[in-house]
Amino acid sequence: MSGQAVATAAAPPPVARPVLRPTRVPRWALGAVLVGSLCFGIGVGLVAELSSRVQWGLIAGVLFVSTTFALTYAIEGRRLAVDRLAALLVWACFAIAVLPLAALVWETVSRGVAGISWHFLTHSMNGVLSWQSGGGVYHALLGTVQQVLIASVLALPIGLLTAIYLVEYGRGRLARAITFFVDVMTGIPSIVAGLFVLSLWIMTLGFGYSGLAGAMALAVLMMPIVVRSTEEMLKLVPEELREASLALGVPKWRTILKVVLPTAIGGITTGVMLALARIAGETAPIILLVFGNAMINANPFEGAQSSLPLYVYEQWGAGTASSYDRAWAAALVLIAFVMVLNLAARAVARWKAPRTDR
Amino acid sequence: MAKRIDVSGLTAYYGAHKAIEDITLHVEPQAVTAFIGPSGCGKSTFLRTLNRMHEVTPGGRVEGKVLLDNEDLYGPGVDPVAVRRTIGMVFQRPNPFPTMSVYENVASGLRLYGGRRMRKSELDAVVEKNLRDANLWNEVKDRLHKPGSGLSGGQQQRLCIARATAVSPDVLLMDEPCSALDPISTLAIEDLISKLKASYTIVIVTHNMQQAARVSDRTAFFNLAEVGDPGRLIEVDATAKIFSNPSVSATEDYISGRFG
Numbered sequence: 001m002s003g004q005a006v007a008t009a010a011a012p013p014p015v016a017r018p019v020l021r022p023t024r025v026p027r028w029a030l031g032a033v034l035v036g037s038l039c040f041g042i043g044v045g046l047v048a049e050l051s052s053r054v055q056w057g058l059i060a061g062v063l064f065v066s067t068t069f070a071l072t073y074a075i076e077g078r079r080l081a082v083d084r085l086a087a088l089l090v091w092a093c094f095a096i097a098v099l100p101l102a103a104l105v106w107e108t109v110s111r112g113v114a115g116i117s118w119h120f121l122t123h124s125m126n127g128v129l130s131w132q133s134g135g136g137v138y139h140a141l142l143g144t145v146q147q148v149l150i151a152s153v154l155a156l157p158i159g160l161l162t163a164i165y166l167v168e169y170g171r172g173r174l175a176r177a178i179t180f181f182v183d184v185m186t187g188i189p190s191i192v193a194g195l196f197v198l199s200l201w202i203m204t205l206g207f208g209y210s211g212l213a214g215a216m217a218l219a220v221l222m223m224p225i226v227v228r229s230t231e232e233m234l235k236l237v238p239e240e241l242r243e244a245s246l247a248l249g250v251p252k253w254r255t256i257l258k259v260v261l262p263t264a265i266g267g268i269t270t271g272v273m274l275a276l277a278r279i280a281g282e283t284a285p286i287i288l289l290v291f292g293n294a295m296i297n298a299n300p301f302e303g304a305q306s307s308l309p310l311y312v313y314e315q316w317g318a319g320t321a322s323s324y325d326r327a328w329a330a331a332l333v334l335i336a337f338v339m340v341l342n343l344a345a346r347a348v349a350r351w352k353a354p355r356t357d358r
Numbered sequence: 359m360a361k362r363i364d365v366s367g368l369t370a371y372y373g374a375h376k377a378i379e380d381i382t383l384h385v386e387p388q389a390v391t392a393f394i395g396p397s398g399c400g401k402s403t404f405l406r407t408l409n410r411m412h413e414v415t416p417g418g419r420v421e422g423k424v425l426l427d428n429e430d431l432y433g434p435g436v437d438p439v440a441v442r443r444t445i446g447m448v449f450q451r452p453n454p455f456p457t458m459s460v461y462e463n464v465a466s467g468l469r470l471y472g473g474r475r476m477r478k479s480e481l482d483a484v485v486e487k488n489l490r491d492a493n494l495w496n497e498v499k500d501r502l503h504k505p506g507s508g509l510s511g512g513q514q515q516r517l518c519i520a521r522a523t524a525v526s527p528d529v530l531l532m533d534e535p536c537s538a539l540d541p542i543s544t545l546a547i548e549d550l551i552s553k554l555k556a557s558y559t560i561v562i563v564t565h566n567m568q569q570a571a572r573v574s575d576r577t578a579f580f581n582l583a584e585v586g587d588p589g590r591l592i593e594v595d596a597t598a599k600i601f602s603n604p605s606v607s608a609t610e611d612y613i614s615g616r617f618g
Contacts, residue, residue: 171416240453244518247411248467248525249443258470262457 025075030068037064061092108332115329125294125311130318137330139296140311143211144337146300147290147307148280150215151222156272159226166227167234168256185224193220194285202289209291211300214307217285222275229271233264266349273345277338283309308334360387360559361427361444361528363408368422369588370400370407372415377403379588381422383578385529390551390560392570392597395580396612400589401563402450404580405531408561409445410438426529443471446527450534452514454506454521461485461502463517467525484524492520493550512543519550523558530554532562536569548573567613571601579609 041060050056065088073081123136162182166175197217201207237260245255261268286292291304292314308330315327363385370378378400385391393401406412407420410431424431431441454463462469464485468476476484485502489495494516498509506517515535522530532551536544551560551573564570570577578594593606604610 238453240449240451241455243411243414243447244449244453244455244521245466245470246414247409247442247447247449248470248521249439249441249446249527250467250470251439254470258466259455259457263455 022077023075025072029071033067033071034064037061037067065089065092105335108328108335111325112328112330112332115325116332120326120329121333124296126296128294130315130323131320133322133325135326137308137311137326137333139293140306140308140330141333141337142296142298143290143293143300143305143307144280144309144334146298147211147215147218147286147305148276150212150300151218151279152272152276154215154219155222155226155275159223160230160268162223162227163230163234164256164261166231168252168260182224182227185220186228188221188224189284190217190221190282191284191288193217194288196220197285198288208302209289209304210302211290211297211305214286214290214305215300217289218279218282221282221285222279225275225278226272229274230264230268233267233271234260236267237263262352265352269348269352270345273341276341280338280341281309281334283307283313286310287313308337360557362387363529363559363561364423364425364428365408366423366425368404368407368420368424370403370412370420371418372403373417376588378407378580379590381591383591383594385559385561386576387559388555388557389575390555390562390573391594392574392577393561393563393580394565394567394570394577394612395589395592396582397565398585398589399580399582401580402533403589405533405561405563406447408529408531409447410441411447413438443525444527445529445531446522446525448515448519448522448530448532448535451538452511452518454509454514454517456505456507458506459503460489460498460506460509460517463506464488464520464524466521471525488520488524489517491523491550491554492516493546493553494520510543512539512546515539515543515547516550519547519554523554527558529559529561532560534563534565537565544569567601571597577601579604579606579612581608581612 037060040063041056041058044050044059045053045056065085068088069081069085072084119134120136121141122138123134124139125135126139128135162178166178170178194217197213197220201213201216202209207213241259241263242255245259246252250258286307287310290307290310292310293304293306297303297305312327312330312334315323315330365381365383365385368378368381369376381404393405395401403412406415408424408431412418412420420432422432426441426444430436455466458466465481468481468484486495489498494513497513498517501508506514509517515538519530519535536547539547548569551562554560555575562570562574574597576594577597577600579592579600580589581592582589592608593600593604595605599605600609601613604613610616
């Protein structure tokens with residue numbers, strides 16, 4: 001055995017090919033392929049008179065991916081070619097996912113920003129006819145804020161406590177049943193939640209349309225999301241921390257309150273804010289239960305209100321130039337509202353998250 | 359004050375699985391008792407039955423008696439929270455609370471227990487004393503209000519020991535406290551154990567035979583006949599005797615590495 005080792009060591013094989021530095025496709029070649037593909041796509045589009053620019057892009061993209069793959073395969077071999085192909089496909093999927101989102105934001109901003117003004121944000125639609133310009137979104141913004149707030153007050157305590165029960169206490173059949181029904185609730189269409197509150201609160205108990213009725217339907221939609229996200233966050237808290245606290249002689253409820261919840265608070269906040277964003281855009285239960293109102297009604301417990309999604313729907317339905325402008329502007333206000341909620345959630349999550357800085 | 363523990367006929371289960379069977383053992387006060395034995399023989403489970411942490415695991419239950427100065431921990435009307443307050447525990451992996459600073463970690467037992475709030479100066483004194491006792495004060499005195507999770511592994515473990523001693527328990531249980539640490543941190547913790555022995559009853563689970571020989575006064579050897587069988591106490595005696603002249607041959611086989 002040692003003789004063999006000495007023999008191979010004595011006669012090192014001549015360096016036939018650079019093992020550690022294989023030939024690579026130069027970066028400029030990839031750039032050239034990209035430029036060539038784009039030119040080809042545009043050229044084919046112009047010659048064949050393809051009207052859709054998406055088709056131009058698709059042709060260029062497919063050509064770029066396949067040429068790069070072939071080139072890499074020829075020069076660098078199979079492994080690196082497949083690696084590059086996978087990387088390009090991931091990038092393509094990313095672009096496909098982001099493009100509609102960017103287009104949506106761009107469309108809303110470009111069409112809506114002209115309609116945004118101090119007047120728009122501080123006035124209602126009272127006395128403004130659909131073909132007239134002017135009017136505003138104040139009553140709808142107020143309605144959305146109030147309804148989302150009331151829905152949170154209704155849904156958050158129940159949702160958070162349910163999640164705590166499921167993670168910290170729930171064992172056996174009851175916990176499984178609750179998990180099952182929470183899952184079922186997650187799938188309830190918003191119109192069904194609206195019909196449920198309509199039949200119970202308005203038709204059976206005889207109350208009128210109000211922001212509160214809408215908020216109840218929103219709470220039904222919000223609760224399962226809160227339960228699910230909070231549950232996942234609480235499960236992420238290491239069992240060791242609970243045991244450390246219990247072993248100090250801390251009662252279980254204080255362990256949950258002072259150790260488990262603070263550790264998970266960042267994630268819980270994010271989940272709650274996502275649920276808020278989700279219900280802020282609901283239209284169907286609002287139509288059924290809040291009814292819609294062109295005037296400012298600051299009392300969510302009595303009388304019809306409006307809300308931003310409903311306002312957008314109404315203005316679009318009116319079908320005049322100025323109502324279209326108002327619809328886009330209100331859509332922009334709604335997106336901004338949800339965005340502000342999200343940013344606030346991220347800020348809270350970052351601020352509250354367990355720190356590891358040294 | 360350090361207290362004596364007398365265990366008799368203790369059997370512990372995880373659901374239907376019997377983890378340890380019929381253990382009878384005395385733990386002397388103001389001394390270090392080491393538990394040694396192969397993995398899965400129930401040392402940690404047994405340790406956790408001593409402060410009623412075993413029942414925190416779903417399906418965990420216990421039969422038999424654990425007397426702390428003649429008071430049965432599993433007797434009727436005994437509050438497990440009070441038991442854990444008397445018998446503290448240090449875990450295998452350092453687990454400081456990530457949301458709390460070094461100071462808050464040490465003070466956590468006192469603060470979270472509820473009831474009377476201590477005065478700030480009083481709490482400061484308790485935190486400083488326990489950090490000094492844990493040989494950690496000099497390293498963290500300038501960063502008391504930085505997160506406890508920012509310390510090194512060895513420092514974190516000493517922080518956890520300071521946290522456990524801050525509620526002034528009578529007994530300190532340590533579940534492989536050095537297994538995740540480097541030799542220098544291990545030495546620091548072993549020094550600490552020898553120092554704490556004066557005021558506490560200490561029980562330590564360890565896989566490190568030299569550590570058991572270095573720090574403990576008495577050693578208990580646990581073993582299991584086969585995987586899946588419950589663990590049993592093979593013998594318990596003065597550490598010097600266990601390591602030089604054990605009365606059961608299985609102990610000698612295990613200690614000298616002729617096991618299995």
